[in-house]
Amino acid sequence: MTTSHSRGVNALLQELFADPANLHAMIHDRQALYDRYRLSPEQRAALDEGGQEALSSVGAHPVLQMHHFMATNPAAPDFVSVKAYLPLVKRHG
Secondary structure: OOOHHHHHHHHHHHHOOOOHHHHHHHHHOHHHHHHHOOOOHHHHHHHHHOOHHHHHHOOOOHHHHHHHHHHHOOOHHHOOOHHHHHHHHHHHO
């Protein structure tokens, strides 16, 4: 469930690949991107840290966590799939 606390981080992650400018900013100017989505310091830290635990702590939807992983790991699209990611979510929460 999206709450007001997680709405901004989920909107950013959802729109990472929808707008090429967002993906570029995620790689080259994160603070400007975070400012545009009005993210809290906790959300910014979680996105900078990455990883399932950090992203979950700020309410990032599991599927959208994949968007973050693919955006911050250039080789990820070559080997990431929903089928491979779902067991990780089930195993690690």
